Amino acid sequence: MPRRTATLLASTLMFIVLIIAGLLIPVPYAEMSPGPTVNTLGDHGGEPVLQISREKTYPTTGHLNMTTVRVTGPDYRMNLLEAVYGWLDPDSAVVPHKTLYPEGQTAEQADQQNAEEFSQSQESAKVAALRELHKPVATQTVVRSVVKDKPADGLLHAGDVIKAVDGTEIKQPGDVAKLVTKHKPGEKAVFTIIPVKQAAAVEKQGEKPETGARQVTVTTQKADGGRAIVGIQAGVDHVFPFPIDIKLADVGGPSAGLMFALGIMDKLTPDDLTGGKFVAGTGTIDDAGKVGPIGGISMKTIAAREQGAEFFLTPKANCATAARNTPQGLRLVKVDTIGDAVKALEKIRGGDLDGLPSCGPAGRK
Template sequence: MSRRALTLLLAGFLVLALGVVGAFRPVPYVVLSPGPTENTIGEVDKKPVISIKGKQTYPTSGALSLVTVAYQGGPAAQIDLLTALRGWLDPTVAVVPQETIFAPDRDPKEVEQENTVEMTNSQDSATAAALNELKIPYSMVVSVVSTEKGKPAEGKLLKDDEINSVDGKPAKDVTVVSDAVKAHKPGESVVFNVTRGKDKLDVTLQTVAGPKGQTLVGVVMQAKYKFPFEVDINVGDVGGPSAGLMFSLGILDKLTPGEITGGKRIAGTGTMEPAGKVGAIGGIAQKMVGAKDSGATVFLTPADNCAEAMNAVPDGLRLVRAETLHGAVQALDALRSGKGEVPACEAG
């Protein structure tokens, strides 16, 4: 073999070796893919997803399924380049920078705790929204769960403090408190009035900028409700707030005569405020794929996600625009009866 041929052979081998090694090197990306679905009027591990005690319930049929997004990667288990490349070639998944899911200045344990609290808040807000829709009264306080290390609230707001108001605005729910803080520019002061034990006091905090530019003080809150009957929601280790709409519809279906689905397999997503407003969520493309794979033919879509959803909707899945819980109920009534308007998503 000539020296030239040997040199080319060795160079090619080196390039191949470097390519193989590089393909298995960790990269700071996360792969998002369709996650499992759960029927909120069905069962998980032979237990009802929604159990109601102390109030009459009614039979249900069909499905009202929440949808999820599964992720692979993160600071503790980074994916390799080959996995990222496969994800970029798969139209049903998304590959996103790691910091969009895991903020670089956040402790993963804090993020996990916050997701758990968000799921609990989501369940309670969904119950509150369903009861508001049925005009059933209840009471609520916003309570401090924890504060983030190094943030303004640390040492000033304490666990179990009950937040009465922010800048004089009554703390009607967690969203109201959060929005009141976000209304400030970083560096401005915000005043919390709290009940601590038997005392009421004002706590002034200087806001700071969060990892995505939003204003925050570093407090994790939870709405503590007193409902007139028991509503228990069992979804295993699913986290985050995006199942709120489907929880509310499942509760309503069980508390009212007739079957809200008309026997159809309905899936959907959206955060839920106690007042009934449906909020936007992330991962809409992956969630629609999960919905279609579960057999759903109708997908309730937050209004603010409609344009994005129209660009990625799977064949055979009908998108129904949902702005409020009441609107979603009316849309399902129209689908079931064949009468009335069914609000549709429109392309952006």
């Protein structure tokens, strides 16, 4: 066999071996890419994303799009070729697997965490929006979780509203533990509660939260240190003056909080917040209206621009990263609170673009 032919054959075989190895060798990475965006002012899956009952709402125009990131699942293991392709693709990001999924976390646990974060973001979005509009939002203490095989298991349930313990009114979650630990282990604690199903029905019907209260007796148990416990964790829930439902399936995580809050505000005020403009954005939000950072900001700006967004509300803490590769024609607007976002929208609809707080370049044209 001629030397040139042998060299070519060896090179070809080596290339085939490398391709096979690249397909078979798993690497500890995950991929992020631009995900769907949804207008919080519009419909999704055939129904409005935001549904507000028993309160006057107003027509809206334009877009207030929440943005998402598409990621490989916790159980998916990329091969070497996929990782290299992802590194070369400017519209995706390959990151260490543990960055997205803690070591040992199962797919079910990841889904559960995302669902809980998404639910909490909706709750905080409602609170922040209503408080920004100076509408009343009451709080109540609820059973956040029940420990399996502890005394309260089967007697109290997550979501039950705790009105009193041993006849003493509960004003905040910490009151529950203080009253329970006044008992000696083995003594009975009497909880005055509104069962979770009753509480949900009461809120839906717009009745007073006190409706349907009943007493449940739980025998305390000795815990580490000798104190008495019943095996629950108490938390805070909010009582809204009217129902606000957020209908959006197949989305998880906390990053849509800001855009949900702005969408709620837009529907509850006669002012058109966007002035017909296409605004997208992201950011967590807490009950006080503070906007927090999120992951995958570059993927979200790409997704927003691909859908036609001209402005992107960007958490202050994400500004530096987002500004490194701003999509052409997209203007990054820096926000730190829901109040900042409302002021920015006022400037956008009024055409005062020079007054917008920017993350960096005003957007390449």
